[in-house]
Amino acid sequence: MSQDVSRRSFMRGASLGVMAGYFGAAGLASTALYRQVLPPEKLDQTDIGELKGLRIKVVSETSWYDNNVFLNDVKGAGGLLVNQYTIPWSVEGVKAGYKGSNLGGFATYIEAELLDGSIKRILLDTGWNPEWMEKRFIEEGVAEKLAKNQIDYWVMSHEHIDHFFGVEAVTKYNPGQDVYIPKGWYPEGYDLLKGKAFPKANVKNDHPHTGKVTVLDSSKVNKMFPGFALLTFDVPIILRVFGEQAMVFNVKDKGLVLVTGCCHMGIITYMETVRKKIKGGEKIYAVQGGLHISPFEDWDPQYDDLIFAFNKYGVQKIGANHCTGFITVEKMIAAKLPVVKGTARSMSKRDIYLGNGDELAIA
Amino acid sequence: MPEEHKPAETGPKYWVGLLVGLAVGGGLFWTTMKILVAMR
Amino acid sequence: MTTHTVDAYADRVASPVHGEAPEYHPLDELWLEQRTRENLLSQPLRGLLNVALTFGVFMLIWYVFMDPRGILKWYTPMYGYMYIRWLLIVAIWQAYIFNFWPFRQEWMEAAHPLVKGPVLVGINWALTGLLIWGGFFYLVGKFAIPYFSWPELHKLGMSDFFAREYAGLAVLMAAAIASWLAPIWPMAFENYPWHKLTQPAKGLTVLVITSLCTILIFFFFMHGHFGVLFYPWQKFAAAFPWWYGYAKTLSGNFSVGWIMCGTIAVWLVETIWERYPFRLIKTQPLRGIVGFFWVLLVALTMFYTFNLLQDLAWGPAYEGGKRLFAPDWRYLHSGELAVMMLLPALILYFYFDNWPRKFSAEVNLTVRTAITVGGTFVFNWIYYSVSPPLLGTQPGYSHPQQFPMAPVILWIVIMMYHNWFMDGWPGKRIPARKDA
Secondary structure, three states, X not given: OHHHHHHHHHHHHXXXXXXXXXXXXXXXXXXXXXXXXXXXXXXXXXXXXXXXXXXXXXXXXXXXXXXHHHHHHHHHHOOOOOOHHHOOOOOOOOOOOEOOEOEOOXXXXXXXXXXXXXXXXXXXXXXXXXXXXXXXXXXXXXXXXHHOOOOOEEEOOOOOHHHHOOOHHHHOOOOOOOEEEEOXXXXXXXXXXXXXXXHHHOEOOOOOOOOOEEEEOOOOOEEEEOOXXXXXXXXXXXXOEEXXXXXXXXXXXXXXXXXXXXXXXXXXXHHHHHHHHEOOOOOEEEXXXXXXXXXXXXXXXXXXHHHHHHHHHOOOEEEEEHHHXXXXXXXXXXXXXXXXXXXXXXXXXXXXXXXXXXXXXXX | OHHHHOHHHOOHHXXXXXXXXXXXXXXXXXXXXXXXXXXX | OOOOOOOOEEOOOOOOOOOOOOOOOOOOOOHHHHOEEEEOOOOOHHHHHHHHHHHHHHHHHHHHHXXXXXXXXXXXXXXXXXXXXXXXXXXXXXXXXOOOOOOOHHHHHHOOHHHHHHHHHHHHHHHHHHHHHHHHHHXXXXXXXXXXXXXXXXXXXOOHHHHHHHHHHHHHHHHHHHHHHOOHHHHHOOOOOOOOOOOOHHHHHHHHHHHHHHHHHHHHHOHHHHHHHOOOOOOOOOOOOOOHHHHOOOOOHHHHHHHHHHHHHHHHHHOOOOOOXXXXXXXOOHHHHHHHHHHHHHHHHHHHHHHHHHHHHHOOOOOOOOHHHOHHXXXXXXXXXXXXXXXXXXXXXHHOXXXXXXOXXXXXXXXXXXXXXXXXHHHHHHHHHHHHHHHOOOOOOOOOOOOOHHHHHHHHHHHHHHHHHOOOOOOEEOOOOOOO
C-alpha cells in the first residue's frame, strides 16, 4: 500500500515536473537564452561571374490605369484570393485607360554587355493588354528583335495577369522563343501559353507557344551566363499565383544589380537572400523593377519597416516603378533613398520614378 | 478513494519525481528545438 | 454530496488534489458548470460523431460565407474574420457574462437542443450584426473614429476594398481583446465583487468593466498601428508605435500576436487545466488577481515560445522583411499557432470528456497537455496540407490575404454553440426532470 502511495507520489511530482520543465525551458530559451539557442547563420555563396555593363529599359510599367476599377474588379469577384483566370477584368469604358481598357502591362528589356564585349538580350515578362504591349514592343524595337530571333533569353518573373496575359504580343513575333518560368505555375498558365482562351477573364492567345519551357526552382542559384543568374522564391501570391523568380547581375567594379518583376517575396528578403547565396552579395549596387509595396495605394506599417531597413543596405540606385506604389516612392524620397527619377511619358503617370521608355544604364 | 486525501502524499518521492520531471521536460523541449532546426 | 458524479457528467469535475476539501463552495457558478448531462452515446462514437458534426456545419458555413470559391466570399480576410471574432465574444457574453439571461434555468434545462440552439444562435448573429453595423460602422465610425467604419473610410476617399479591410481589422481587434478580458471575470474572479448581484445587473456590470479595460488596451496597443497605417502618419491623433525599438516593427501585429495568445490562454486554463493553480487560493480577490497574471504568464510564454520555434524552423526574421521573414508576421503567426493549440484542447474537453479524469490533478493535466501539444503539431501539419482544396486558400504559410485563425476560430465558435447552446446533443442531453 505504501509502495503504491510513494509511486503515486512520484508520478504526481514527475508530471508536474515535466510540465514545468517543458514550459520553463520554453520560456527561458525564448527569452533569456534566445541568442544562445539560435544556430549561427550559414553563408553559401555562389560566384556568378561578371559583366562589363548593363542597360535596363522599361518597356512598360503601367500595369493598369485606374486603381479603383482594378480593385472593384477584384472585390466584385470575391477578393484577392480568387483565381485571376476567373475575374472579369475591365476592358472597356475606363476613361483613364488605353482605348477604354484598364489593362496595360509590365515588361522590361535588358542588354547585358559581357566582358568580351558581346551583348546578350533579355526580355522580362510580356505585359497584360496585347494591343498596348505590341505597341510598346514595336516602339522599343523589341518586336523586331523577337522576329529576328535576337532575344537570347525570355524570362517570366511570375504568372500574374499584368506580366503574362499579354503573352500573344510576344509569341506573335516568335512563337518558338524558349521561355524560363519559375516553379509554381498553375495548369491554366501552361494552357494559356499553348493557346487556350479564358473568355471570362478577357484573355486569349492566338499565337500558341511552340518553344521550350524550362521550369527553374529554388533549390539552387540558376546561372544563365557569366554575370547573370536567376533566383526562384517559393512565395504565395495574391490572385492564386505561386512562385516568383528574379534576376541578379554582377557588374564589374560596381556590384550586384537586382532586376525584378514584382518582388512579391519582398525586396529586403530578396537582398538578404542574395547576401547569403551570391558572392559579393554584401554590396548591392542597384535595384530595378516593381517592388510590390503599395500598388493599390494602401499602406501597412510593415512597409515603413521596409523603408527604414532599406537604408541599411547601401544601395546606390533604386529604379523602382510599377507595383512599388506612389506612396512608397514618396516615402523613400522623404527618407533620402536614391530613387532614380523618370520622364512620365507614354502613359506613365508621374516622374518620381522610372516610367515607360525610361532607361537605367550601369557601366 | 480515501488514499487521495492522505497528507503523507507529498513526501520525499514527490520532490524526487519533480526533479526527474523537470529534467525530462527540459530535455523534451531541447529535442523539440533540435528537430525544428534539423527540418530546415 | 461529492463532486464526483458517477452516472452523469458534470462539466466541472474537480480532480482530487491533496489538501483540497472535497466540497468547495464557489462564490458564483455558471449554469454551464451546474448543469448535469447524461450521455446518449458511448465513447468513442460520441466524440467522433460530435467532432464530425461540428466540422460539417463549419464547412457549410465556411462555403456560404467565407470561401473564395463560395457564395459571399467574405474571407478577404479581415472582413469575414471580423464577423467570426464578434460571434465568439457575443457567445462569451451570452454564456459566461450574462449566464444565459433572460432565459430562465427551467427553460434552459427543458427546451430541446434543436429549439435552444437556433434561438440562442439567432440572438448571437443578430447582436453581432447590430453591434458591427449599428455600433461600429454607423455610430463609432461616423461620430468618433473613422477607422472603425467601412462606409466612413470609403466616404473619405479610400478604396472600397481597403476601407472594408482596415475597418474590419479595427473592429475585430476590439472583439479579440474583449474575448481575452471578459471571461477572466467569471473564470478567475467568480464575478467578485459583484457575485451577489442578480442578472442582468451582474452581467451589465462585468460587461461595462471589461469593456472599459478593452478600450484602454485597444488604445495603448492598437491605436498606434492605425496612426501609422494612413498616409501621412496621423501623428497628432495617435502615439507613435512605442514598441518599435523592441519589436523591430511599427506594426500592431506585435500586440495582436500576444493578445491572441491571451485569448487562447484563458480557454486552456478554463478547460484542460481546470483553473489550476489559482483555484487553490480560496479567497477573492486574491484568487482572481493571481488568475489574471497566471493567464498573462501563460500567454506570454506561448507567444515567445512560438516566436522561437518559428525562428528555429525558418531562420530569424529581419527588419523590413516580408511574408515569412517579416517580424510582424512572425508575431501574428504565434497567435495563429496558439489558436491551433486551442482546437485539440477543446475537442478533448468538449467531446472526449477532458480525458483523463481518474488520476491525480498533476497527472491528468500533464496527459491532457501532452495530447494538446502533440495535437497542435499534428493539426498544424494537417491544416497546411488540406486547406487549399478544403477551404479555397492558397498554399504556403504566409499569404497577404490569409489568416488561418479565421477558419479555426469559426470551427471553435461552432463547437461553442454546440456545447453551450445545445448541450452537446446528440452526444449528450440534459435529462428530463423527474419531478416535472
